[in-house]
Amino acid sequence: MTHTLEQIDAPASSTPSPVDWSKVQKWGVLGGLTMSFIAAIGMVTALDQRLIISPWLSLGFLTLLWTPVVFGIIAATEDAETPGVAGDRDVISGFVTGPLSGLFFAFFIVIIDAFDLTDIFRNLGPKLVELLTFGRGVGVAAALWIISCGLLGLLGGTLKIAPRKARSMIGAAAMSVVGVALLEIIVTDITQGLRIEFVADWIYALNGGLTPASALVIAAGSALFGLRSDGSTLAERRLERMNLDPEVRFRKNVVAAVLTILAVIFLPMILGGLTNDLLANVGLFILMGLGLNIVVGSAGLLDLGYVAFFAVGAYTTAVLTSPLSPFFTPGWTLNFFSLEGAAVITIVLIMAVIAGVLVGTPVIRLRGDYLAIVTLGFGEIIRILFLSDWLAPYFGGAQGITNVPSAGLGPVEIRGTSSQAMFYLIAAFVGAAIYVAWRLQASRTGRAWTALREDEDAAEAMGINTTAAKLTAFVIGAIFAGFAGMIFAVKVGSIFPSSFKLLLSIIILVIVIVGGMGSIPGVIIGAVVLIGILGGPTQQGLLQEFGQFKLLIYGALLVVMMLKRPEGLWPNVRRQRELHQDEMSQDAWLMEESSQDKDGDS
Amino acid sequence: MPVLEITNLRKNFGGVKALDGLDFHVDKGEIVSVIGPNGAGKTSFFNIITGYFSPDEGHILFNDVNIAGHQPHEITELGIARTFQNVRLFPNMTVLENVMVAQHCRTTTGIFGTLLNTPAFRREEREIEERAKEVLAFFGKRLRGYRWDQPAFVLSYANKRRLEIARAMATMPELILLDEPTAGMNPMETAELTDLIRQLRDDRGYTVILIEHEMRVVRDVSDRVVVLDHGVKIAEGDYKTVSHDPNVIEAYLGRPSEAHNA
Numbered sequence: 034m035t036h037t038l039e040q041i042d043a044p045a046s047s048t049p050s051p052v053d054w055s056k057v058q059k060w061g062v063l064g065g066l067t068m069s070f071i072a073a074i075g076m077v078t079a080l081d082q083r084l085i086i087s088p089w090l091s092l093g094f095l096t097l098l099w100t101p102v103v104f105g106i107i108a109a110t111e112d113a114e115t116p117g118v119a120g121d122r123d124v125i126s127g128f129v130t131g132p133l134s135g136l137f138f139a140f141f142i143v144i145i146d147a148f149d150l151t152d153i154f155r156n157l158g159p160k161l162v163e164l165l166t167f168g169r170g171v172g173v174a175a176a177l178w179i180i181s182c183g184l185l186g187l188l189g190g191t192l193k194i195a196p197r198k199a200r201s202m203i204g205a206a207a208m209s210v211v212g213v214a215l216l217e218i219i220v221t222d223i224t225q226g227l228r229i230e231f232v233a234d235w236i237y238a239l240n241g242g243l244t245p246a247s248a249l250v251i252a253a254g255s256a257l258f259g260l261r262s263d264g265s266t267l268a269e270r271r272l273e274r275m276n277l278d279p280e281v282r283f284r285k286n287v288v289a290a291v292l293t294i295l296a297v298i299f300l301p302m303i304l305g306g307l308t309n310d311l312l313a314n315v316g317l318f319i320l321m322g323l324g325l326n327i328v329v330g331s332a333g334l335l336d337l338g339y340v341a342f343f344a345v346g347a348y349t350t351a352v353l354t355s356p357l358s359p360f361f362t363p364g365w366t367l368n369f370f371s372l373e374g375a376a377v378i379t380i381v382l383i384m385a386v387i388a389g390v391l392v393g394t395p396v397i398r399l400r401g402d403y404l405a406i407v408t409l410g411f412g413e414i415i416r417i418l419f420l421s422d423w424l425a426p427y428f429g430g431a432q433g434i435t436n437v438p439s440a441g442l443g444p445v446e447i448r449g450t451s452s453q454a455m456f457y458l459i460a461a462f463v464g465a466a467i468y469v470a471w472r473l474q475a476s477r478t479g480r481a482w483t484a485l486r487e488d489e490d491a492a493e494a495m496g497i498n499t500t501a502a503k504l505t506a507f508v509i510g511a512i513f514a515g516f517a518g519m520i521f522a523v524k525v526g527s528i529f530p531s532s533f534k535l536l537l538s539i540i541i542l543v544i545v546i547v548g549g550m551g552s553i554p555g556v557i558i559g560a561v562v563l564i565g566i567l568g569g570p571t572q573q574g575l576l577q578e579f580g581q582f583k584l585l586i587y588g589a590l591l592v593v594m595m596l597k598r599p600e601g602l603w604p605n606v607r608r609q610r611e612l613h614q615d616e617m618s619q620d621a622w623l624m625e626e627s628s629q630d631k632d633g634d635s
Numbered sequence: 636m637p638v639l640e641i642t643n644l645r646k647n648f649g650g651v652k653a654l655d656g657l658d659f660h661v662d663k664g665e666i667v668s669v670i671g672p673n674g675a676g677k678t679s680f681f682n683i684i685t686g687y688f689s690p691d692e693g694h695i696l697f698n699d700v701n702i703a704g705h706q707p708h709e710i711t712e713l714g715i716a717r718t719f720q721n722v723r724l725f726p727n728m729t730v731l732e733n734v735m736v737a738q739h740c741r742t743t744t745g746i747f748g749t750l751l752n753t754p755a756f757r758r759e760e761r762e763i764e765e766r767a768k769e770v771l772a773f774f775g776k777r778l779r780g781y782r783w784d785q786p787a788f789v790l791s792y793a794n795k796r797r798l799e800i801a802r803a804m805a806t807m808p809e810l811i812l813l814d815e816p817t818a819g820m821n822p823m824e825t826a827e828l829t830d831l832i833r834q835l836r837d838d839r840g841y842t843v844i845l846i847e848h849e850m851r852v853v854r855d856v857s858d859r860v861v862v863l864d865h866g867v868k869i870a871e872g873d874y875k876t877v878s879h880d881p882n883v884i885e886a887y888l889g890r891p892s893e894a895h896n897a
Contacts, residue, residue, distance in 0.1 A: 498708045
């Protein structure tokens, strides 16, 4: 139902349109540039030792080889400028785009071989040349690159016109081979937990990566699985879900929720320490993401200094519990079943509320960009205060506060180094946060926030005290972050001002944006993708190899998301509406037409 | 007995006198139209009553309480609702949500009630929804059924204006200020809305002040017409008197030129 009028009115042409050479040129050159860029930033060299299929394909080369395929698909795809039906032109477009990229890239190899550029670009040295020429001389390598890029481009163009089923089969095969290879650590971890190490031993080669045989098996298996799917896209399935009978949908949601809870309870027992630690980090960021989501997603207040509340929570905990706190040393233990623990939690809560009110009150009258800039300033001020000599007698300055003791649950000790216990602790807090966020969403308070975000003046005319509503959002967000800070202090064991940089605020915001503003499952997905897969500012993700390119990938991801899917991975319904108003209006118009036909009234 | 009594209201924006010593009153159950050429100060007048601007001078007594300088949400709570000249709905909230959110100042459940899902909270949520549906029913079949769950931005222009009135009604006011409610409507819709405005008073007991440019609406619904020009009241009375007032004709059409007189 989302066709534009032009598409409906345009006569269906049966003849394939000619190849759009300018588009092919554009994407060919862009592909070459992308490959050269990836090589120049050192990804190929850095990831060369990490094998995907041992010993043929390394992750380093994979970062290059996807380019001709994807750019071939893009060049072959019809858009507004190249209307017409799919056909040979797609294959030809792909087949030309690929070698063009290859030619460009070969030229790049020739240049770095001829000139020593290591003074300017550290990576463009003999090591890269050696790698890219396979040690066979520049001429042979250039030819090889052009030919292989041509073949990959051809693959892209063919994929474009291939039937949906074939596409989903090939897609599934490629994704699962790369996925299983990248998830080597976690798969090994799980198989060890289940005492079936021999599976991992068979899948992975000794020097890392899949063995050719296991790669084949995995590819074939997942292709078969792809055969089962009807080839519908993710969006279509979502739409289908949305149109389900509410009762059926509710039942499905309940089943999904129960499965998730069971997984959260039992998975950590199977998983090893590394994976649990990773999940615990993800949970910490989910907790903060949920808080920021209330401030930014629901109430529409762009807060760039969110890390301040995280810092307040962490420092409060450190001061109250650490024996090495420089000034005030009650040395309480954070045992959740003891009076001392309750006191710590209460004080963290109160401090977070005070911080929320202190930061919130002066900025509440500001709107939009101004609010963002001022909160950004506040976030930095709080970090610099903790760092300052002035407060060093109280908070330890740059030395921070160390020796934050472990938390406890009655007789059970929750040590920061015990990732499984940490995971359960964080999961409990995340669960509570999800409940709070979910209850508030469809309540009087939540509606007031939404109204505030949509139109502040009109919200006031509805009798909403905008100052109070904004402050509430700020304070609830601060409480979430304060508790995240508390757990962080226990988990890491020592607190330094450098743990609370602006980057952290931005990463939490990116989680909310990528996941889907205003959407609770969105925040979870966002945190899993960004922190779990790529890794946080100091936390390692599944793709540890990409660690040094993390921020680059964050940036690229954010740009692609803003262009292709601004509503996020798992959008909030309202937000999706907002970004697709035109299409929805048209749908509503069609609906009205049909309903009027039925009613026969005007 | 006047519901709203305004004396000597003044407001300057820089050197522009938006309102220049205005006296005004509305009795309970009255429908009063405020008319005047563009820039006469009509919308500023509304914005001052509803607290968006505070007056430089003068008293605004609403049921004998001086509301001059109060915050907009406080004034809504006291019982004055308004609509906006250029429709200002919450576009991405559904029709029903738009009306539900308008009951904010009439409901009390706080965060704790919400989190604990108390019986009081559930009862209140149910009441909010029922009241919203009841208010929307005022507009016949225009805003019912599948419309409840449509986002406000898909509504037709006339329906948006209706929803804005519904939203104002849901704040449970005593006095409703309508800012050009029929702007942009076709003659049929205008006639329908004229009836509705009358029903607002007759069936629902609201007192209504409206700003209107469409003279047929003014003629059909007003008990009294107040004409503003340059922030000053230049005429007052029933439609017939006002429409023949030479000052009013001059304000709208300009003074006949000397040459013409000669």
